Amino acid sequence: MRDVAIIGVKNTKFGEQWDRSFRDLVVEAxxxxxxxxxxxxxxxxxxxxxxxxxxxxxxQEHIGALIADYSGxxxxxxxxxxxxxxxxxxxxxxxxxxxxxxxxxxxxIVIAAGAEKMTDVPSAKASSALAAAADREWEGxxxxxxxxxxxMIAKMHMHKYGTTSExxxxxxxKNHHNGQHNPIAQYKSQITIESVLKSIMVADPLHIFxxxxxxxxxxxxxxxxxxxxxxxxxxxIYVKATAQASxxxxxxxxxxxxxxxxxxxxxxxxxxxAKMEPKNIDLAEVHxxxxxxxxxxxxxxxxxxxxxxxxxxxxGETEIGAKIPINTSGGLKSCGHPVGATGVKQAIEIxxxxxxxxxxxQVDGAEVGxxxxxxxxxxxxxxxxxSRDR
Amino acid sequence: MSVPRFWRKQIARYNxxxxxxxxxxxxxxxxxxxxxxxxxEGEIEDFKFSGKGEVMTFTVIHTAAEGFENQTPYVxxxxxxxxxPSLTSQIVCDSKEAYIGMKVSPVFRKLGQDGEQGMIYYxxxxxxxxxxx
Numbered sequence: 040m041r042d043v044a045i046i047g048v049k050n051t052k053f054g055e056q057w058d059r060s061f062r063d064l065v066v067e068a069x070x071x072x073x074x075x076x077x078x079x080x081x082x083x084x085x086x087x088x089x090x091x092x093x094x095x096x097x098x099q100e101h102i103g104a105l106i107a108d109y110s111g112x113x114x115x116x117x118x119x120x121x122x123x124x125x126x127x128x129x130x131x132x133x134x135x136x137x138x139x140x141x142x143x144x145x146x147x148i149v150i151a152a153g154a155e156k157m158t159d160v161p162s163a164k165a166s167s168a169l170a171a172a173a174d175r176e177w178e179g180x181x182x183x184x185x186x187x188x189x190x191m192i193a194k195m196h197m198h199k200y201g202t203t204s205e206x207x208x209x210x211x212x213k214n215h216h217n218g219q220h221n222p223i224a225q226y227k228s229q230i231t232i233e234s235v236l237k238s239i240m241v242a243d244p245l246h247i248f249x250x251x252x253x254x255x256x257x258x259x260x261x262x263x264x265x266x267x268x269x270x271x272x273x274x275x276i277y278v279k280a281t282a283q284a285s286x287x288x289x290x291x292x293x294x295x296x297x298x299x300x301x302x303x304x305x306x307x308x309x310x311x312x313a314k315m316e317p318k319n320i321d322l323a324e325v326h327x328x329x330x331x332x333x334x335x336x337x338x339x340x341x342x343x344x345x346x347x348x349x350x351x352x353x354x355g356e357t358e359i360g361a362k363i364p365i366n367t368s369g370g371l372k373s374c375g376h377p378v379g380a381t382g383v384k385q386a387i388e389i390x391x392x393x394x395x396x397x398x399x400x401q402v403d404g405a406e407v408g409x410x411x412x413x414x415x416x417x418x419x420x421x422x423x424x425x426s427r428d429r
Numbered sequence: 430m431s432v433p434r435f436w437r438k439q440i441a442r443y444n445x446x447x448x449x450x451x452x453x454x455x456x457x458x459x460x461x462x463x464x465x466x467x468x469x470e471g472e473i474e475d476f477k478f479s480g481k482g483e484v485m486t487f488t489v490i491h492t493a494a495e496g497f498e499n500q501t502p503y504v505x506x507x508x509x510x511x512x513x514p515s516l517t518s519q520i521v522c523d524s525k526e527a528y529i530g531m532k533v534s535p536v537f538r539k540l541g542q543d544g545e546q547g548m549i550y551y552x553x554x555x556x557x558x559x560x561x562x
Contacts, residue, residue, distance in 0.1 A: 167495040176438065177459045178517045180430060180540060180550065182490065182497040187505050190488035198486070198529050242505075243489040243524075289459075291507045291515040296486060 042265035042429060043141045044275035047076025048387040053256035053375040054225040061097045061156035062109045064257035068380075069110045069152055072259035076148075076271050080112055084146035086120045089133030089153035090379040093122075095168035097156050106152070124379075126172035127328060129153060130258065131382025131412030131421030135281045141262045153384070154257035155377035165253050169378070172415040174289040186250055186329065188290050188416045190242035193331035196297045197244065199346065202334065204244050206349030208235035210330035211248050211372050213358055218369020220399035223384075225254055225375030249330040254375030258383035260390070265429055274394045279315070279407070280424040282308035288418040299417035302339040309409070309422040310341075317341035320424070321405045322392055323363065324385035326413040327370040336411050337365060340422070359402055367392060367400045382412035382421060393427045432548055442552040445535060447514065449476035456512040480535030480553070482510040489524040496541050508533060508555055519554045532558040 049071025051064050088106050093099045107113040107120035123133040130153025137151030157165050170179050196202045218224040235248040268275035284304035327333035334348035342363045343351045357365035368388035389408035391397045412421045440446050447458030451472040464471025487506035504520040504527045533555040540550040
């Protein structure tokens, strides 16, 4: 298997983009990433596009072909393009498929992208599309929503470990603080623990400020074999590990509702592949679709002891400059969560950090970073580790 | 949800009929076609659950799922049945009344409806054990 490097990256702005279409967003991200890598179209061997629900959000399937077409990669050069779907982990999984293609030796230059256009439908329709990531027949039919499922995780975490609403809120406060310095972020406004607790209740104990928003956006990276990465860039970022795991689709079938076993398994596989431990990771982008999700994530990945994720966040240990900076980009909470794009955007944040291009969000001396992308309430987890050093 | 999609699972939803694996003696609700532990070696048979259980965790939903708007706030919980499996269902009680560990029993209730002229979905919800049905 060959070593793989990221040689180009590009995010669109994340937010409500009424004036732009799904294809506009994807083309901007794809063309930007290719430009960043200095690659020409004829050199591209394949592309993988993470997209959760084009069929429901923009009534468009056959996303792989659409994107190849509108990127100018379909006619004449006929670049193969594949859509990858794993709910909110679609982006992370598209990246993983791209890494597979390069690592296997089948392809050299590969684009891994992710995109979602969520605001072309009313929010009730968007919520209904998102609910398809859970078990429609046995959760959805009972009136379960995604905030509702994560609220049940939160309620149990509070019951078992004494986690408080203030600790949950401190995740959102920190991520908004980081996001103010991210040019792509949807929300740059600052919030406080009090404002989170005063915001309307969506599903007890989760307030609306505990939830990531509905967002439009696209992200793309260009991958190449590590052996030739320096032909394109002075700062290739190397893929040290790619790992994926599955768990039951319904929350009620889990071994322990407060632990995402898929994330634990993917994390373990990633640490093993990279020959690393949690202490080797300088920063991580984790899937904070809800504040409780970040608390579970830092526990599941070994950055916090089980049950201590909330208190660790409240104590500031996950801020930039502290023990383990989490979600320096602002996370899904502040950047927004265009579901299919998120996993790729997480990787771009790590690339920018490891290149030293993160501006006011920069983690000093960052050498190794991790991403953690979750689909549904934890049925899919994708974990990557990236490094400046090969 | 389409009529055939609902109809196929009618018996399971109305009567809490799940499955039991004779090989490993595990019980499953919602029902499974294959034992997830024994896989192809498993021997699955239908099993009707008593419905007695307790609330493992719950939430009070204020922003409803599509079609549930006129029910808010509603209590959604994960119920652990006494035979072992857990399921997601609504708990019919005052939202302040629910707590983790609360003993519940099943009731037959309307779950929802496809608009004014559409199909009505029925199924099992739960009530606090000593409540009147």
